[in-house]
Amino acid sequence: MSAPIDRSVERGDGYYIVVEEVKPRVQVYKLVDSKIRFFESIWEIPEGITYNAYVVETDSGFLLIDGWKRGFGGLLVEELGKRGVLSRVTHLIVNHMEPDHSGSIPEILSARPGLKVLGHPLAGRLLRDFYGFAGEFKPVQDGEVFEEGGLRIRFLHAPWLHWPETIVTHVEDLGVVFPCDVLGGYGAYREIFLSEMSEEGRKRYFKLAKMYFANVIGHYRDFVLKSLPKLREAVSKSDVVAPGHGLVLDRGDALEMLSSYEKWIKKESRKIVVVYASMYGFTGEAATRLAKVLEGQGFEVVVYGFNDYERPMVSELVSDAMDAEGLLVAAPAYENQIYPTIRYVLDIIAHKTGCPRVFFLHVYGWGSRVGDARSMLEELKCGVVETLDFKPSTVSSMTDSQIKRVIDFFTRTT
Amino acid sequence: MSAPIDRSVERGDGYYIVVEEVKPRVQVYKLVDSKIRFFESIWEIPEGITYNAYVVETDSGFLLIDGWKRGFGGLLVEELGKRGVLSRVTHLIVNHMEPDHSGSIPEILSARPGLKVLGHPLAGRLLRDFYGFAGEFKPVQDGEVFEEGGLRIRFLHAPWLHWPETIVTHVEDLGVVFPCDVLGGYGAYREIFLSEMSEEGRKRYFKLAKMYFANVIGHYRDFVLKSLPKLREAVSKSDVVAPGHGLVLDRGDALEMLSSYEKWIKKESRKIVVVYASMYGFTGEAATRLAKVLEGQGFEVVVYGFNDYERPMVSELVSDAMDAEGLLVAAPAYENQIYPTIRYVLDIIAHKTGCPRVFFLHVYGWGSRVGDARSMLEELKCGVVETLDFKPSTVSSMTDSQIKRVIDFFTRTT
Structure with a gap:
């Protein structure tokens, strides 16, 4: 019943597509961008970046979590389509509205008109303001549990991490947390897991994750501290943490990175x-x-x-x-x-x-x-x-x- | 009696030295810097730049006008020395104190202690503040004529073009104006004269001169307008205009560039x-x-x-x-x-x-x-x-x- 997987699609133009199982019933659809030079048009990233969308298989179809950068929506539709996923997506979950993830929503909705969209209450307004969205939107509350196709999905509000309407999606029955941009990192990785990395590769990724954190989330460091207990709790109850950029983390690495966040913010260094x-x-x-x-x-x-x-x-x-x-x-x-x-x-x-x-x-x-x-x-x-x-x-x-x-x-x- | 000339010294490290006659009794000592990436550490200049020092032969020795960038003073001393000029320099004229020209003063003065220095009254204080100068300094007034070795040299104050103590040195008897950074341009030219350029080369140089003007002198555009009559008058009475950067201009080109300055400042464009x-x-x-x-x-x-x-x-x-x-x-x-x-x-x-x-x-x-x-x-x-x-x-x-x-x-x- 699971969609077929192919490890990597070469495109030869600085972009690659990687589709792979993260754990049973969870797949990452990853757009690898080695062409970008300045993230947010500010931050020099010779290392590139990935945009990670995720697909979760329920008993009644698929949940699609986030998407790809604006301009690549057609490609995401194509990839979902050729694996038989697109037609069976029941819900689109919008963890936040930043257009490096939400930018493919217009194409998704145009391929699947009437698709139900879930997100933070504020995401409803932003969907209209960014994409003229007028479809069915279900706002989710902090801590709300949504049951779909036999799976319990809990939504947590993580305001200002790093958008006001950020939510974290926790698929409790599968032990997977989708923490939006939190716990993400730079790097045009075709690999999926931090655990695939050598010791040196780990160090490099922590450096890139720190850079991403400082560049993109840094301004909201006080909100990070406020959300830390909530994030730690969700991560502690899961096996896999699957962010919007970079590598997928296991529980231990995700907890370590959250502790690093705290240390960095508190400037505990000499x-x-x-x-x-x-x-x-x-x-x-x-x-x-x-x-x-x-x-x-x-x-x-x-x-x-x-x-x-x-x-x-x-x-x-x-x-x-x-x-x-x-x-x-x-x-x-x-x-x-x-x-x-x-x-x-x-x-x-x-x-x-x-x-x-x-x-x-x-x-x-x-x-x-x-x-x-x-x-x-x-x-x-x-x-x-x-x-x-x-x-x-x-x-x-x-x-x-x-x-x-x-x-x-x-x-x-x- | 004139110092020997060699057209170009290759250094193989991104710098070149060019020494050449500009007209009889006037030589340019040019440091060609193709290694620099950001002029004033701000302006992207893939085209590079030159630092032009000039030597004027009088009946009693040489006048040295300006110098090279800080860090290259030893090299300038060497070049002047091996041509028999150094020991016969009678005066150092400081058109302005910016360290891309004044930066070689410490080495010059250390090789020739007691050398008389001429400049704007304010240059005396800046010489102390930049280089701890405690030697003989002669402040020159606006319009003052200085006679040396049979040559009449008139100094004009050109305040804020682009330093407060900018002066223009006009060697009237030789028909040469040394306008400091005014009428200069970017470009790591080993050529000396704008008149050596093809039509396309002329266009390119005017573009680089405009870029230099906007980047470096632009903030003082109102002072440029105030000094224009004075500059035009001096240029009109001379054959050759020899700025601190870029190519040497003939009278016609210098007047054309001054008119361009006026047009640019007045934003006469659509x-x-x-x-x-x-x-x-x-x-x-x-x-x-x-x-x-x-x-x-x-x-x-x-x-x-x-x-x-x-x-x-x-x-x-x-x-x-x-x-x-x-x-x-x-x-x-x-x-x-x-x-x-x-x-x-x-x-x-x-x-x-x-x-x-x-x-x-x-x-x-x-x-x-x-x-x-x-x-x-x-x-x-x-x-x-x-x-x-x-x-x-x-x-x-x-x-x-x-x-x-x-x-x-x-x-x-x-």
Whole structure:
């Protein structure tokens, strides 16, 4: 009765399709996107990404959970159709409305008009606003149990993870949790399971999952903390966790990743991220010198320098800032303002990860704009802030007391 | 008596050195930098750049005008030394203190301690602040004539082109103007003269010179207009114009470029630049549709789209915005803000080129942030502003009256 499986469909245009069983009665329909360069058109991801739709077989047909990116709906319809699934889908469950998953809804509904759609109450309005949806929509409440074809499906509201109408779908009888984008990761994987990975592959995936978390979910970190007990409970009762991007996790890995989320958000590290921009080297010299000093004090120090030869990936920078207890930011003046790239990057860091502790180094020629830096950090609601400004000629002759100020700033606990 | 010339020194590491006669008694010492990726660590320049120092032979030795980028001072000293110039330099003229030219001053002065330095009065302080300079400095006044080794050299102040202490050095007896960064351009040219170029090469160079102008000098466009008469007068009295970057111009080309500056600044065009960011295509569809409509109305329309596959060069975008009479900006909401890349890019455009006329399209899912867009445009001191917001589903069904609003906005003259 189960639909036939084929491991991978090559398309030769940077996209691949993988359809595979996740466990009996559960299949992943995975669009592997190795062509994308910027997720959300912001985050550099040379590693690519996958969009994971899932099909759950009930006694009366199939549930379709989420879908593919906008523009690939026709392809998803085709894949579901040729496996005999499309005509037997009874319900479409929308875990959230972000168009990298909801983007195929118009084609699905056009192939299967009248299909019942389930989602968070707010998803009903968004379906109309995004796709002019006027079909049958069943809003689901937090904790609501839906029974279909002999299966109990519990829906949990996970507001703002990372959309307001995010829900988690827990197919209790099969022991599978579909946590939406939570517990997802970057990477154009054709593999299905994290458990397929080598030790090195695991590490790489945790890095990509952290990057995804910081980039995409980071701004809603307080909501993540609020939802953690609920997520842990659902995961604990299941065998398999099947997110909207990346690899499928077993219970242990999913719980480990949730604990990592908590650790990252609480910035439980002795890590300092150094971010600098430097046009002619003065600011870079100050920043890298202090980075070495801090390393000598036992901190883990990661340096991101924007200069005339290199532009680091903001996706990685934000990921590193996510769990860093402190930031050392160094920027020159630029046309009587704070250097624009640093304003952009700091804005993103503050928004996505917060900035509880920032030391700001400023190098100026015409006149110091350190006051602007302080206003900017205040506007970004950064916590403890100190600043230091240098004329270029004094960068190389930084005094012991200046260096001590920086060390003290990061070592004292208040 | 003239120093020996060799056309090009290959270094094989992305840098080249070209030393050549510009006209009798005037030589260019050119560091060709094809390795740089981001000028000022901001502007994408796959074309590279040159740093042009000049040597003028007088009856009593040599004047050295400007120098090379910080980090290459030792190399400049070597090149001057092996041609017998270094030991006979009598004066160093600092047209401005930006470290892509002044960065070699420490090495020059260390090889030739006691060398007299001439520059704008403010350059004296900046020499101390950048390099701890404590030598002999002669401040020059606007219009001051300096006589040395039988040559009359007139200095003109060109404040804020693009540094506060910019001067133009006019060696009247030789008919050469050294206009600092004004009239410079990008491009890792080993050629010396614009007149060496083919018709196509000329066009390319004017494009690179415009990009350099918009990127580097654009913010000070009002000061450019103020200095234009002075610059035109000096250029008119000379044969050769030798800027700090790019190619050496003859009088006609220099005057043409100054006229172009004026045209660009005054936005004398029927050009509209469309800038959009789009995560899943909705905003991009709205923007490109309206771009076509405006093209149909006879406008020259240039489209820059930030999406998940492409990130346009901000250097080019700012160059195109420089002379565009209008901007059509389209941005989605992102986590209840205006999309960050658009905020960054608009900030740069407003700063560098101004934004007298902006139509802002906004596409939103959760809730419209068009009010934020209006505040942002006001803060950026944009002139005439109109906005329109769409839900994603209404992008494809844009009404005639909405389209008419956009056309009217750009066609009416007030």
